[in-house]
Amino acid sequence: MVRIPDARVRPLSVVLYRQGRSFFRGSLLPLLDNAQPLGLQPQASLLTDISGRRSRRVTLDLGLHILRGFLSxxxxxxxxxxxxxxxxxxxxxxxxxxxxxxxxxxxxxWALTERRIARHNPAATMLFSSEPYELFLIDSIITSHQIAIVVGGTRKQRLNLDLAALREALAELGGSVETGAAGEVELIISSKAELTFAFSCVRVCFDHEGQITSLPPDPYTRTLSEHWCTTLPLTTHPGLLVWDERL
Structure with missing residues (x-):
């Protein structure tokens, strides 16, 4: 799951990784010595098993931390x-x-057969250094143009919210407020664009000349965040990603 939903995160986007830090680096094509389009079109499908399905409940403090990222x-x-x-x-x-x-x-x-990473591209030099970054390629994404925030209280204490004030605040953000079962309140926020909130990727392996040799799934759990407790196995499963913009 992407902490801050991001429309830039698309199939064929590049992620660089080293020593527990990750960096979003845009499209793969400019890194190749032959930048001709690969001729691939992602296949889109509706995820009925995920659509509308709630996450597990989190405490208010943690929930607000997550919410800040989503709203950003x-x-x-x-x-x-x-x-x-x-x-x-x-x-x-x-x-x-x-x-x-x-x-x-x-x-x-097949599309990457005979393709090479362009060593002369300054953006690729860190892939060939004495302590190189690992190169990962996003192959699938999960997107939505809406987010629903479910707000609830405890069994002993009913939810105490000013619904009128909430509706006013959400109206300013282009959202809406709905009351649900068990005294819960659901906040709906929409975006004009489809934003990516989850992804999967493969590792791009290449030789010393930059020739791409294989695209294996990565068997290790790597930390793609400045927060040590946020880990992601870089395989075919969606994962949590926090870009480090300081590169």
Whole structure:
């Protein structure tokens, strides 16, 4: 899951990794010595098993931390909304109408046959240094143009929120408020663009000349965050990603 939903994260996007830090580096094509299009089109599908499905409940403090990232991805301020949620005990999240866009890995392999990483490209030099970065390629993404935030209280204490103030705050953000079962409140926020909140990737292996040799799944768990506790096995499963913009 991407902490800050990001429309830039698309199939054939590059992630560099080293020593527990990750960096988003844009498209793969400019890194190749032959930048001709690969001729691949991601296949889109609706994820009925994920659409509308809630995440597990998290405490208010952690939920607000997650919410800040989501709202940042939607280009929305979070201070006014956070102030209206102080009476909540927990938050949960869902992505209505989630979609998957994925490349066929076998077709990707054929498309990269005879392709090389351009050593003379300054953006690629860190891949050939004495302590090189590892190169990963995003092959599939999960997107949604909406996020639903479920707000609830405890069994002993009912949810105490000012719904009128919440509706006013959400209206300013282009969202809506709905009351649900068990005294929960659901906040719906929309974006004009489809934003990526989860992804999968493969490792790109190449020789000393930059010739791409294989695209294996990575068997190790790597930390793609400045936070030590946020880990991601870089295989075919969606993962949490926090870009480090300081590279």
């Amino acid at each position: 991805g939607f280009g929305l301020p979070h201070a006014s909304l956070e102030a209206r949620l102080n009476g909540a005990a927990y938050l949960a999240f869902a992505f209505p109408a989630a979609k998957r866009s994925a490349l066929d890995i076998n077709a990707l392999g």
